[in-house]
Amino acid sequence: MRSELFSAENLERESAQPGMRLQNSKMLKIALNGETMARVGSMVAxxxxxxxxxxGSGGLGKFLKQKLTGEGVPLMKVTGVGDLFLADFAKDVHIIDLEPGDALSINGSSVLAFDSGLQYDVRMVGGAGMASSGLFNCVFTGHGRIAITxxxxxxxxxxxxPTYVDPQAAVCWSASLQTGYHRAEQLGLGTLLGRRTGEAFTMSFAGQGFVVVQPSEEAPVTGSGQQEQRGGLGSLLS
Known part of the structure; x- marks a missing residue:
């Protein structure tokens, strides 16, 4: 049988050692010998x-935080020996190595998988208070690998x-950065007449570090899964 489908670039990439590697730009391969944490529903083979x-979200405490904030990662633990392939709606996959002392703040919707030795918590983003209806992220620490999309x-x-980013386009950033919320849109007669730029607020970053920005905006998602911003109590009781 012949086909370009069977070209070398589409064949399974052999792993020289256990752990994560990219099968291709859209798919993660984990040579598993033990356990790993992955996003629910991300297994493709x-x-x-x-x-x-x-x-769930990785424990009762994280489950409650997810219901209150709408932020978190629906997780599954995968144990065994073999090759695991993960993907998330054909999004691009990237692997980040965390070293001791590193801390990565990341949008929970962008987490695909991570080594079980890493720790994470749901925290409010500094400076993002009532103006943003509360903005929360997952902060990962420890020594190991995390795959994001x-x-x-x-x-x-x-x-x-000084760096400013649309909150829905910000994927992750150095947790050591100072963050805030900045009004980008000028108020005036046009605003009162309903003319908006769509850029009312941006996130501000200062300090030493990096910000990863994707060319697409994620719609805000609450704990109930609806595409809107709601208060934490409403999400908990829904």
């Missing part, structure tokens, strides 16, 4: 013997000058 256990090819901005 596996070879070997594996078990999948749903963990972006809608399209991102740009990594080095924060060496």
């Amino acid at each position: 596996y070879q070997g013997q594996m078990q999948f256990q749903a963990l 972006t809608k399209g090819t991102p740009v990594v901005l080095s924060v060496d000058a």
Whole structure:
């Protein structure tokens, strides 16, 4: 049988050692020998013997935070030995190595998988209060690898000058950065008449670090899964 489908670039990439690697730009391969944490529903194939256990948001505390804030990662624990393939609606996949002392603040919707040795918590983004109806992110720390996704090819901005990003386009950033909310749209007669730029607020970043920005805007999602911003109590009771 002959086809360009069977070209070398589409064949499974062999892993020299256990852990994460890119099968291609849209798919993650994990040579598993133990356990890993992955986004619920992200498995597209596996070879070997594996078990999948749903963990919700990773514990009761994280579950409550997810219901209150709308932020978090619906997780499953995968254990076994073999090759695991993960993807998320054909988004681009990127692998980040966290070293001891590193801290990565990331939008929960962009988390695909991470080593079980990493720790994460849901925290409010500094400076993003009532103006943004509360903005929360997952902060990862520890030593290990995390695979994230972006809608399209991102740009990594080095924060060496005041930097402003649309909150729905910001994927992740150095957790050591100082963040805030900045009114980008000028108020005036046009605003009162309903003329809007669509850029009412931007996130500001200062300090030393980086911000990853994707060429697409994520719609705000609450704990109930609706595409809108609501208060935390309403999400908890829904």
